[in-house]
Amino acid sequence: MHREIIEPFRIKSVEALRFTTEEERGEILRRARHNPFLIDADDVLIDLLTDSGTSAMSANQWGAIMTGDESYAGSRSFRRFEAVVHDIFGFRHVIPTHQGRAAEKIVCTLLCGPGKAIPNNCHFDTTRANIEYKGAEAVDLVHDRARDPDDEHPFKGDVDLDRLAAFLKERGRDRVPFGMVTITNNAGGGQPVSMKNLRGVSRLLREHGVPFLIDACRFAENAWFIKTREPGYADRTPLEIAREMFSLADGATMSLKKDGFGNIGGFLALNDGALAERARNVLILTEGFPTYGGMAGRDMEALAVGMREALDERYLEYRVATVRFLAEHLTEQGIAVVRPPGGHAVYLDARRFYPQIPPLEYPAQALVCELYRKGGVRGVEIGSVMFGLHPDGTESPARQELVRLALPRRVYTQAHILYVAETLGEMYAERAGVRGLRIVRQSPYLRHFTAEFEPL
DSSP states (O other), X not given: OOOOOOOSSOOOXXXXXXXXXXXXXXXXXXXXXXXXXXXXXXXXXXXXXXXXXXXXXXHHHHHHXXXXXXXXXXOHHHHHHHHHHHHHHOOSEEEEESSHHHHHHHHHHHHOOTTOEXXXXXXXXXXXXXXXXXXXXXXXXXXXXXXXXXXOOTTXXXXXXXXXXXXXXHHOGGGOOOEEEESSBGGGTSBOOOHHHHHHHHHHHHHTTOOEEEEOTTHHHHHHHHHHHSTTOTTSOHHHHHHHHHHTSSEEEXXXXXTXXXXXXXXXXXXXXXXXXXXXXXXXXXXXXXXXXTOXXXXXXXXXXXXXXXXXXXXXXXXXXXXXXXXXXXXXXXOOBOSSOOSSEEEEEHHHHSTTSOGGGOHHHHHHHHHHHHHSEEOEEESHHHHOBOTTSOBOOOSOOEEEEEOOTTTOOHHHHHHHHHHHHHHHHTGGGOOOEEEEEOOSSSGGGTOEEEEO
């Protein structure tokens, strides 16, 4: 007998939602210049903009907050935090930061520069921006199967090892200061990376003397996919799988606003003592003393609990099932999504949703605007707005035009998810009349956060 996978928690505290009319949302969208990032959260009914920093914390995490040690130096809260990172990730040096992009900035400040190139499966927005800000090149080497949104390959986040080998041979050690893999692959549909592929990346980078860093913000979800999809791992725990993943690398950047159940926080972890010392010196300049690094002691206490909770098997089963539930309801209505569903979000294929809108009239941006106007649901564009602008100021269509519906952890119920699916179904039936947008104001980096648009 099959039983429904239920939320493995009880709801202990609730927050009221504000309901608006479609007419009101149209005016709100106009005032926000058709950029959902610029809409006040109070005007959003269901917020799927990001899963970063939007999780619901557990009773144990709230209890841990009360034990926070706010000492400037040598905080016991840091020692607890450090011990958990050592236990799960295994790296020798733990450098706390206020979030993941701060860890990226430290690494790029130390290692990037003109003429350098950083390989990855797919760099997400802040990673790419930090690399390019220092004059280096961010190179995506994800496997070709990731380019087909309908391909059901279980590990579409895998790096193309042949392309990586050719890249390393062509560029040489002097021009490649480090290599990365993002788990799961956020820019490519939230797709996981197999252990076999991580081993291959590790082998190639070490053969060329290139340090290997993992962007680890959704490490627990990636471990779950390895457990459930990769032969030989069904009897391993997510913790055991995580330890094996990180044993293949030389360090990691981490946003604990994802698989740490944190509203803030992150770290840079390294094995190289000399590089870690240089990183701490930059940390003091920009983030704070090495035993708090931009976080309060209470935050580190909550994160120490959250990192372990993220590896709970019942939670991970429910988490992945929720994403699959939404994807299946959309597919049943004929709406194209990236297959198979990932671990933290459903990715809509905006090119197929609005085939009448050319890529540089931003079909994915049009879709997120219509989704807000129609249902008060906020998603995020992952297409030519996010990735179409190049460092030299030129623009070209992104490889895919996606809309990410990122599900905050332990926040929404099945009824909320069904509401989102029903709203998109109504939009799909009325899709023919929707037109694109043009940008009237933008910044040179990470333009999607603050760009202003007007309808065509």
